[in-house]
Amino acid sequence: MRTNIPTPSLLLIVVTLLSVAVAVVVMWGATMVPWMGLRLALTPDGSQIQVIGIDDVDSFSEPTPGNGNLLLAIGPHPADPAHPPVVLEPSDITPEPDSFESFAAIDTFFQRQAVLDALLQEPVTLYMQSTYSREPFTTVTYPMTRPFENLPDGFWVQLLAGLAGVLISGWVWALKPGRLGPVLFFIGAGGMALSTTTSAIYANRELAMNADLFRVLVPVNNSGAVIFGLAMFGLLMIYPVRLIRPAWLWLLLVLFAVMATLTFGHIGLGPYQLYLFVAAATLAIFAAIGLQWLATRKRPADRAALGWLGLSIAVGCSAYTVLGAAPVLFDVPFGLPQSHVTGVLVVIYLGLAFGLSRFRLFELGDWAYRVLFYTVGTLLLVCIDAGLVVLLELDNGPALALSLLLVGFLYLPTRDWIWRRITARRRIEQHELFSAALDVAFAPSPAGRASRWRALLTRLFDPLEVTESTDIAAIGVSNDGLTLHLPPAAGSPPLLLAYPFAGRGLFSPQHQDLAEQLLTLVARAEEGREAYMRGVGEERRRMARDLHDDVGARLLTGLHTADETTRPTLQAALSDIRAIVSGLSGEEASLDRVLAETRHEAARRLEAAEIALDWPLPEAEIDAIQLDYRLHKALTSAVREIVSNVIRHSAASRFTVTATLSPGHLTVQFADNGKGLPPAALAGETAGFGLRNLRHRIGDIGGYLTLAAMPAGTTITLDIPLVLQPHTPEPGVPEPPLPLNSPA
Structure with missing residues (x-):
């Protein structure tokens, strides 16, 4: 037999429609409360009621009330000796009746609400006192139901906070409806919504409302707060690590029944006992977070989930306790209105929404956002289509087409932007x-x-x-x-x-x-x-064979038949051929052999030019040091170029070479006693290519060349690395690509 299991999108749509229905009922209830067009508050000393704002001056007879006027009493219009005016008390505009010290006080409060609500069903006379002259005066107004646009900001904070919690937790529950953790999270949000939506109706009233409804809403509000606290505690006892058996959670239901009995039956310490429960629940939640922290010490994934979820719950509950419960329990005035305090609880659900992808809270991942986005897109399309048909009286066809355009060009780009911000990781192409x-x-x-x-x-x-x-x-x-x-x-x-x-x-x-x-x-x-590399190696070996067998053989034949003038040139060419063949074959040359051959060639050339050479061999053992072809080729060519410059331009009689070995480097200093180089050559500004090419050749292998003028002659110093570093790209060659997660 096939079982019909609702899809996450269907469950989320049901939760959304339920939230919309609750919002409609709450807004209807808030607009049914009697309204005179005044905004009332207590005077700074808390002893009287004053006007702090007027929404519609034209609804009052002359003289009209003004900001700061005191509202002393309210009576029927026209005056009726059988029904004298009711003198107002500061407690009449108390937003949360559960802040009273005794149940007798709250009963008296409801009785006065019934009297005031009955008066506000007909035209009333307001007995007021001027701010400046302190003279009393009266004005007449005709109370009406409250316009939708005049609902205060406190109402919207409470309504939206409750609905946001239900929608976010309902989203999680729709994805994992069979898991106990998401169920408790959803129940907690439902309790918070009960508390905030009921308070949104009565805490934002102008002066009075139907007392019978008021008597029902207050205990429902308290019960919602109890449900929220118990559900959050139960959640942290089983998630992310199960600290107790699920059967023990039934004790929370028993505790709720006890609290509901106390609340509805006016039993116990007084109405303020709700705030004692809030403080105790907050401490219990912190204790549960501490136990979870100990239980997850060897479970990094659970510790990460606890860190985010626990922080969100702790911040939300602590803020509500400090801003809402503490001022009532300790009789400390606080500037934030009670209607705004419940808004801090939404931190818990926003924290979950942002942490879902990062830490897989409730074993969910990025796919959870996709379900949410597609569901929202479907609902948005239906709502826009219905709105266009009803409000603008468009036909079904044009309305649907316009809805598709709005969703396609507004919602989908916005959804993609939000998705990129949530995932926070760049797509790798x-x-x-x-x-x-x-x-x-x-x-x-x-x-x-x-x-x-x-x-x-x-x-x-x-x-x-x-x-x-x-x-x-x-x-x-x-x-x-x-x-x-x-x-x-x-x-x-x-x-x-x-x-x-x-x-x-x-x-x-x-x-x-x-x-x-x-x-x-x-x-x-x-x-x-x-x-x-195999292809390159084969080609190099072929070229090496050709040079050795063909060019080398011809040079060797010419060497045997050459005269004394040509012989040194052919010997140098053969030496170069051997070096090139070794380089192409991938062979390395020992440093001692390179220095010996270079010294021998320089001595022969300088002797022919009648220049004395002083080149002592280095004292360190260098026979074990092997040089890459590029290194020994650069060294040989550099020495050859320097010797050529000395022979051609220096007019020197003596040439000194000193080779010094240090870890990873060879330093060779050349000095002559000739006429020296001109300042332009020392600064590298000559038009010739000899010194310029020499600098480039040494720089290509990671070395340095230094020129210095002496009192008699010139000094050139070469600093050459003994290990070839990775080749630096030439100008114009692109560097490695940017990091793959860069914002570029």
């Missing part, structure tokens, strides 16, 4: 992933690839912890979304990513799919890089 994978795979070294891989994961997921692991063969999510397991990739060992998005979220199946896609892209890019 396919081309960005591909570019990032290439950037990782084509790093110049294995260590560089591993470093870029970690940096990419950090940009994508922003985890608080990245640790190396072992024996991870496949991607997976564990610890309720706190940890993402990644197998080896890009030269990096297996990794564990924990606490994503700076600890503000959890890994979802979508994040796991993203990581799998990224691993696949990096693997494909690495395969392409390896194929490219």
Whole structure:
């Protein structure tokens, strides 16, 4: 037999329609209260009632009341000796009767409300006193039902706070209707709505209202507050960790029955006992949060959920206790009206709405927002369509078309903006992933690839912890979304990513799919890089063979037949060919051999130019140091260029070279006793290419060249690294792409 289970959207629509019905009833009840067009408040000393605002001066006879006038009494019009005016008391405009000290006082209050309400059903005479002259005067008015637009802001705060709680908690309940946690959360919101909506009717009255209705609304209001407190306490006893068996929650129902009996039967300490319950419930809620904190110490996911939900409940309940209950219990005046105090409770439900995606409260995720948005869109479309048909008297066809346009061009863009703000994570496009994978795979070294891989994961997921692991063969999510397991990739060992998005979220199946896609892209890019490097290696080896077998053989033949003038040039060319062949073959040269060959070539050239060379060998052991081809080629070419400049331009008789070895660097200083360089050459402003190319060659390998003028001659210092660093992009070559979660 098939069971018809209502969908979340259907349940949410039912909750929404129920909320709309409650709002309509509450607004109707508030507008049925007698209204004279005055805004009343107590004088600063609290002894009399004064006018603080007039909504419709024309509804009063002359002389009309003014701001600050005292309202002393109210009587029938015309005057009736059998019904003398009723002298008003400050307690007549008390917004919350449960602040009275005794049940006898509240009974007297309701009796006076009945008398005043009966008077306000007919024209009345207001007995007033002028603010400035202190002279008494009377004015006549005709009370009516309160216009909708004149409902005070306190009414809207209470009504909207209650409905917001019901809608948000109803949304959660509609998604998880079978879970006890969402059910208690929804019950608590229902209790808060009972309390705020009933108070919205009587706490915002002008002077008096129907006493029989008033007598019912006050205990209903108190019962709603009790339901809210008990439901919040019960929720924290079972969520996120179950501290008690669910059967024990029936004791809360017994406690509610006791409180309802005391409230409706006028039994106990007095009306203010409600505020004692509020204070006790707040302390119990804090105790439950403390117990949950201890119970979740080894459960990070539950601790994260408790941190957000517990904070929201604690802030909302504490604010209500301090602003609402404490002033009544301790008889301390407070500037915030009672009608506004209940608005702080909505903090609890707003906190839940914003924390739902981050911490999966009640095991919900981002999909919960999608259900809400689509349901709201459906309701909005129906409401706009009905409004256009009823208010503007449009036909059904044009009204539906206009509704679709409004929803499509206003609601949907707004919904998308809200969705982006809630998720707070930028969508990763396919081309960005591909570019990032290439950037990782084509790093110049294995260590560089591993470093870029970690940096990419950090940009994508922003985890608080990245640790190396072992024996991870496949991607997976564990610890309720706190940890993402990644197998080896890009030269990096297996990794564990924990606490994503700076600890503000959890890994979802979508994040796991993203990581799998990224691993696949990096693997494909690495395969392409390896194929490219194999091709480059083959081509280099072919070129090396051609140079060695063809060009080298021809130079060697020429060397045997050359005269003494040509022989040094051919020997230098053969040396260059050997260096190029070694570089193309990927071979490295030892530093001692490079220095020895360079020293030998320089000595031969300087001897031919009749310049004495002083080049002692370095004292440190350098035979174990191997140089990359680019390094020893740059060093050899630099020495050759410097020697050429000395021979051509210096007119020196002596040339000194000092090589100093330090960790990771080789410093070579060249000094001659010639005529020196002109100031323009020292400043790098010459038109020639020799020194300029020399600077560029040394700079390309991460080294430095320094020129200095001496009293006799010039000093050139080369600082060359012994390990080749990753090549810096040339001007115009794009840098690696922006972080994938950047706001750009």
